[in-house]
Amino acid sequence: MDYGRIIRESFEIAWRYKSLWIFGLFAGGGFSGFNWNMNSGNEESTLQNLDQYGAAAPDLILAPIIMVGVLIGLVFLAMHLISCPALIDAVNRIKRGGGGYRLGESFSIGVDFFWRFLGLLLLYLFAGLVLIGVMAGIVIFLGTVHLLLAVLAALVLLPAALFIFFALRSQYALAQRALVVRGCRLADAVSEAYLLFQRNLSKNLVIFLIVIGLSIGIGIAAVTIWLAVGVPIALIALAIGLDLWPGLVLVMLLGLPVSVVMGGFTGTALENLYTLFYFDLVEPSAPAAPADRAPMYAAR
Numbered sequence: 001m002d003y004g005r006i007i008r009e010s011f012e013i014a015w016r017y018k019s020l021w022i023f024g025l026f027a028g029g030g031f032s033g034f035n036w037n038m039n040s041g042n043e044e045s046t047l048q049n050l051d052q053y054g055a056a057a058p059d060l061i062l063a064p065i066i067m068v069g070v071l072i073g074l075v076f077l078a079m080h081l082i083s084c085p086a087l088i089d090a091v092n093r094i095k096r097g098g099g100g101y102r103l104g105e106s107f108s109i110g111v112d113f114f115w116r117f118l119g120l121l122l123l124y125l126f127a128g129l130v131l132i133g134v135m136a137g138i139v140i141f142l143g144t145v146h147l148l149l150a151v152l153a154a155l156v157l158l159p160a161a162l163f164i165f166f167a168l169r170s171q172y173a174l175a176q177r178a179l180v181v182r183g184c185r186l187a188d189a190v191s192e193a194y195l196l197f198q199r200n201l202s203k204n205l206v207i208f209l210i211v212i213g214l215s216i217g218i219g220i221a222a223v224t225i226w227l228a229v230g231v232p233i234a235l236i237a238l239a240i241g242l243d244l245w246p247g248l249v250l251v252m253l254l255g256l257p258v259s260v261v262m263g264g265f266t267g268t269a270l271e272n273l274y275t276l277f278y279f280d281l282v283e284p285s286a287p288a289a290p291a292d293r294a295p296m297y298a299a300r
Helices: 003-016 018-027 043-056 059-096 103-112 114-145 147-182 186-199 201-239 244-282
Strands: none
Touching (some): 003 018, 003 059, 003 201, 018 244, 059 103, 059 147, 059 244, 103 114, 114 147, 114 186, 147 186, 186 201, 201 244
């Protein structure tokens, strides 16, 4: 397993096919939001402004605001569940289908796989909640016996919880690829993901740590950019005497394009890692297929 090549190809594909950033923006977790601090140094004044704003807003508007927030969340979830299979399909066509990628076709594949990806997400979420719930129940039960037993149980179960997160995250990513690349049923994708994880435990651990490490590195880079761009904007806003809310609107307007570009590129590159890793697991020595032998998809 050549992890260096996987990383290099992931970023090369993300950079070469910039239209994939549309999918990567949602598949990779959404915006790399810019949270610049517009504090002028007078915290008391800022808090008073927020209190006055909150007091002026009637309680009746809270329900519509919450509803709008829920609707936006559902839209982003739907786009995530469409963008994930679309991005996997696009990389599959680029890598194994001779580069015959079209944005519209991959988006159509994403729509077709929406319900299967929703079922897959709910399945692994349920499994994770059940396992974590069982461990929490053990700690709580032992806590009723003696506090020391609860502390010892928590120390023992913490590594188990980390392993569960690693196992479920890895198998979830592999099952996603199996669904799209092989066009199989949900149960078959879950079974294949379990076998690939069980037989390649160390390889899964390495790619898992690589994804985490790159995510941390990208996060540090994003914070650096936020500081480099955000501080001058904050200083300009303060110099011209902007209040809190106009200043925040200015920051959002100026930072949104950069945020979208960053989120799209990095989200695409990070998601590509698991797709290329999956290819190497199922075809460790197979050469890239020519365009006329691109993987076929099962009838949906």
